[in-house]
Amino acid sequence: MSTPVIDPARAEAVADQLLTELGVTLSTLTTALGVRAGLWSALADAGPLTPAELAGRTGTAEPYAREWCRTQAAAGYLRVVGDAFELPAEVAAVLGQMGPMIDAATTMLTATAARFPAFEEAFRTGRGFGWDERAPEHWRGVDAFTAAAMTPDFLPAAITAMSGVADRLAAGGSLLDVGCGFGRPTIWMAQAFPAARVVGCDFHDASIAAARKAAAAAGLADRVAFEVAPATRAPGQGHAVVVFVDSLHDLGDPVGALTRAREVLAPDGAVLLVETRAGDRVEDNLHPVGRMFYAVSTMFCTPTAVSQGGAALGTLAGPSALTAVARAAGFGTVRTVPVEAPFNLLLELRP
Ligand SMILES: C[S@@+](CC[C@H](N)C(=O)[O-])C[C@H]1O[C@@H](n2cnc3c(N)ncnc32)[C@H](O)[C@@H]1O
Structure with a gap:
């Protein structure tokens, strides 16, 4: 069999995609956390809020609110305004509609993750997972x-x-x-x-x-x-x-x-x-x-x-x-x- 020729630019693009998607998968869990802990709704129509203000309005701890805001800013959902974060109206509107679906899908995902070793064994052996x-x-x-x-x-x-x-x-x-x-x-x-x-x-x-x-x-x-x-x-x-x-x-x-x-x-x-x-x-x-x-x-x-x-x-x-x-x-x-x-x-x- 001949050795396949690898296009380095295409391979780099694949690596970028995999890294992006790993980030997306992990940060989707934070999106759901924002739905469950009320961070998105606290930011809606609030103008720029510092993490401490967001934490105060949601009863969460400032370090969590801070890292959560940074995650959502990296995702492009929050705008950075000095040391505060703002939720654009379009993001608030779409999250208002899609938040429950993301929350529900996250529940299914984490339920599968909770039994992942057994699921992985079923996947590898083809035995099904009831x-x-x-x-x-x-x-x-x-x-x-x-x-x-x-x-x-x-x-x-x-x-x-x-x-x-x-x-x-x-x-x-x-x-x-x-x-x-x-x-x-x-x-x-x-x-x-x-x-x-x-x-x-x-x-x-x-x-x-x-x-x-x-x-x-x-x-x-x-x-x-x-x-x-x-x-x-x-x-x-x-x-x-x-x-x-x-x-x-x-x-x-x-x-x-x-x-x-x-x-x-x-x-x-x-x-x-x-x-x-x-x-x-x-x-x-x-x-x-x-x-x-x-x-x-x-x-x-x-x-x-x-x-x-x-x-x-x-x-x-x-x-x-x-x-x-x-x-x-x-x-x-x-x-x-x-x-x-x-x-x-x-x-x-x-x-
Ligand atoms: C994706 S859920 C849909 C549930 C519901 N129809 C809904 O829309 O919310 C699929 C359902 O099919 C049921 N199911 C799977 N295999 C079945 C079978 N052989 N006989 C009867 N129900 C079955 C599962 O227990 C599960 O409740």
């Missing part, structure tokens, strides 16, 4: 990410855009949410369709316990039930709609899960598949959002599917692969649900 092997913070982080990435009216709007489904729910039809996790989307949908009977199922008992608690807190315990069940044995019969919210690509047997969904649908019912927005080709997804979700796929979703013996669809499966899974499960009609969804791809499946 949902119940995760630190409990991971499950909470996933729920918080859903809360940050979706609004309560998003899934109801998608259901309303599917022909006839909202009418059936208004007439007392039932909705099944498969892989419901902590039940946040299930509860949003139940609130939007007050006549509907709603069931959420998940194979993870701790998540179902959290979902039951959330339903009781929302005053919905009489109309919303949660059951521990794997997707391939999802409960009930005659559902007007079966929904998968960011769950199909986590399953070991997505064809089996959709086959079960088809079996438990009413004759004129439909499946709503909510997946990550992606193109079919890897090249279509080589952008910042694609990068984030490929990392999510590598660390969170794919290990779950592999732990169940699956080949794993991947978080960015794309419409063609999802359509092929739907067809293999016996769905003849697959159409895109026409709703605005920057992060999601929504498909309506009918037998």
